[in-house]
Amino acid sequence: xxxxxxxxxxxxxxxxSINMDLVLSVHRAPQIGETIIxxxxxxxxxxxxxxxxxAAARLGGRTAMVGRIGSDPFGSQLRQSLSDSGVWTDRLRxxxxxxxxxxxxxxEDGDNHIIVIPGANGEMSEEDVKQxxxxxRQCEVVLVQLEIPLGTVxxxxxxxxxxxxxxxxxxxxxxxxxxxxxxxxxxxVPNETEASHLTGQKVAGIEDAKLAASELLSRGVRQAVILKxxxxxxxxxxxxxFVHVEGFRVNAIDTTAAGDTFAGALAVALxxxxxxxxxxxxxxxxxxxxxxxxxxxxxxxxxxVVENMLKRI
Ligand code: RIB
Numbered sequence: 001x002x003x004x005x006x007x008x009x010x011x012x013x014x015x016x017s018i019n020m021d022l023v024l025s026v027h028r029a030p031q032i033g034e035t036i037i038x039x040x041x042x043x044x045x046x047x048x049x050x051x052x053x054x055a056a057a058r059l060g061g062r063t064a065m066v067g068r069i070g071s072d073p074f075g076s077q078l079r080q081s082l083s084d085s086g087v088w089t090d091r092l093r094x095x096x097x098x099x100x101x102x103x104x105x106x107x108e109d110g111d112n113h114i115i116v117i118p119g120a121n122g123e124m125s126e127e128d129v130k131q132x133x134x135x136x137r138q139c140e141v142v143l144v145q146l147e148i149p150l151g152t153v154x155x156x157x158x159x160x161x162x163x164x165x166x167x168x169x170x171x172x173x174x175x176x177x178x179x180x181x182x183x184x185x186x187x188x189v190p191n192e193t194e195a196s197h198l199t200g201q202k203v204a205g206i207e208d209a210k211l212a213a214s215e216l217l218s219r220g221v222r223q224a225v226i227l228k229x230x231x232x233x234x235x236x237x238x239x240x241x242f243v244h245v246e247g248f249r250v251n252a253i254d255t256t257a258a259g260d261t262f263a264g265a266l267a268v269a270l271x272x273x274x275x276x277x278x279x280x281x282x283x284x285x286x287x288x289x290x291x292x293x294x295x296x297x298x299x300x301x302x303x304x305v306v307e308n309m310l311k312r313i
Contacts, residue, residue: 010063012267060272067121085297098120
């Protein structure tokens, strides 16, 4: 392991995926059987876990990343990109396989399609979690997503719960989650697609979101379901009821990693002991700003820009 972190302990541990994104800019996504001519291709650092770690670090959280890169040039570039953003990277492991890759197609309206080839992320094991139990014990918040094997996710969530940490699970990409797992999660942050997948109900708009979030709370999520509504902000559902926190109006050009930025920002705000509504407002601002620039990690805003936006509106 390469020592690379400032003295002291981290507040946030992100356990998840690290990808190199091959970003294809297109006028619109092709239909089945159709060939289209795209506009450009960029290679940019991504991966839901790494994006969330970068967001947390850039927004001021002392953040460590637990994940795997491959033994190839992408792996070294991605380690460097995390480190440049202030993420502690000494808990990254190098697998004897290729680094995770994502093909991200971004349309002119900013919406995207993503295909992930997990590579080294697929080798994240329960052993990786065990080896980092000391790190989990030091943190306050543990942030997990679903781009690593589900058994590893379960082990990460269980360990964090056992250590009494605040567990935030971003259920992306969408997958089936049982009540045992949901019952160990403090805060679940699905978007409409993921909430729809988890509940089997259509989720489009606030009223659907309320039904889905209630259903997920009834399956055992411990504190809150925060359902992300894209430009419409987010719905907070707790045992006390619902709060809709409005989104921020921006000129979105690329929505890649908006959800990741939201999760990282939320973790930072909760470490800073903001109440849930203020934390979601902070996360909404960061996520909205991330859609105004291209790429995943390349679009994550810094703290000052987010604070400015919160002051202006
Ligand atoms: O959430 C966006 C991310 O999803 C991209 O960076 C891509 O790597 C995929 O993991």
